[in-house]
Amino acid sequence: MQGTGVFQGDSDDLTALKAGDSDAWRVVLVRYGPSLLAYATRLLGDRASGEEITQDSLVNIYRTIDRFDGRCSLKSWLYRAVHNRAIDEIRRRKRYVDVGDTGLEDYFNGGGRWRHDCLGWDGLAAKQLDDKRLLGRVQEQMGRLPHAHREVLLLKEVEGLDSAEICAALEISPGNLRLRIHRARAALRAAVVEA
Amino acid sequence: MVYIKCRDVVAKISDIIDHEANLMTRMRFYGHIMMCKNCRRYFDQFKEVHALAGKVTADDLPPDFEQVMGAVMDEIEGHKDA
Ligand SMILES: [Zn+2]
Numbered sequence: 001m002q003g004t005g006v007f008q009g010d011s012d013d014l015t016a017l018k019a020g021d022s023d024a025w026r027v028v029l030v031r032y033g034p035s036l037l038a039y040a041t042r043l044l045g046d047r048a049s050g051e052e053i054t055q056d057s058l059v060n061i062y063r064t065i066d067r068f069d070g071r072c073s074l075k076s077w078l079y080r081a082v083h084n085r086a087i088d089e090i091r092r093r094k095r096y097v098d099v100g101d102t103g104l105e106d107y108f109n110g111g112g113r114w115r116h117d118c119l120g121w122d123g124l125a126a127k128q129l130d131d132k133r134l135l136g137r138v139q140e141q142m143g144r145l146p147h148a149h150r151e152v153l154l155l156k157e158v159e160g161l162d163s164a165e166i167c168a169a170l171e172i173s174p175g176n177l178r179l180r181i182h183r184a185r186a187a188l189r190a191a192v193v194e195a
Numbered sequence: 196m197v198y199i200k201c202r203d204v205v206a207k208i209s210d211i212i213d214h215e216a217n218l219m220t221r222m223r224f225y226g227h228i229m230m231c232k233n234c235r236r237y238f239d240q241f242k243e244v245h246a247l248a249g250k251v252t253a254d255d256l257p258p259d260f261e262q263v264m265g266a267v268m269d270e271i272e273g274h275k276d277a
Contacts, residue, residue, distance in 0.1 A: 112200030118233040157248040182209035
């Protein structure tokens with residue numbers, strides 16, 4: 001079951017969805033449900049909350065599908081709903097981790113050169129590390145990143161949404177997305193390599 | 196070729212990785228990377244972590260999604276019947 005496929009016949013299915021056709025809804029849940037659930041779980045950091053938020057969001061989407069105007073894809077709309085609901089929950093629990101100072105500038109002196117040598121492994125050392133352990137470390141550190149970094153990395157690198165879909169889901173501009181993706185990747189690199 | 200600073204090289208890495216940098220930027224970038232040990236190391240690390248982030252995928256999909264989706268379907272079907 002793939003959650004990231006293109007929604008085919010969007011407009012036709014949308015008519016069925018708006019009419020409350022349960023078969024059409026089942027198709028949507030099978031297609032996007034697993035990815036939405038994985039996204040919410042990773043963003044919230046625990047499975048029970050991920051399930052609760054995804055379930056709530058999907059029921060809410062079903063009830064408010066009439067408001068969907070088709071200006072973005074249904075996929076983006078679904079991610080937006082789950083995302084907003086998850087972030088609300090994270091803020092409500094006062095667990096939101098703000099980005100703060102990303103520290104990228106700290107690497108460089110006034111002339112734009114490296115202040116100190118770049119820390120961490122060199123290319124060869126990385127190849128010698130156990131791939132599985134390293135992947136576990138990346139996954140773990142991703143789960144600790146500030147939420148603004150985590151959300152773009154999850155959507156871009158893990159869920160594989162394209163830029164337009166992410167911009168629509170997060171309601172941000174392409175320029176803002178580029179900047180946020182770069183900062184998020186830099187933060188992940190620092191967390192994995194320098195920690 | 197116009198000199199590019201380490202800070203600007205680091206700022207361009209995502210554009211390079213995502214194939215969104217133009218030819219001139221790519222030439223300056225790789226020209227600098229060849230000459231600068233620190234930027235080269237940073238770039239290697241960045242690429243490695245980026246590649247690994249892309250491998251955090253569907254293999255750990257929640258196993259109980261059937262249950263969650265079932266609950267949503269119950270709601271949808273219940274709503275229709277109501
Ligand atoms: Zn350099």
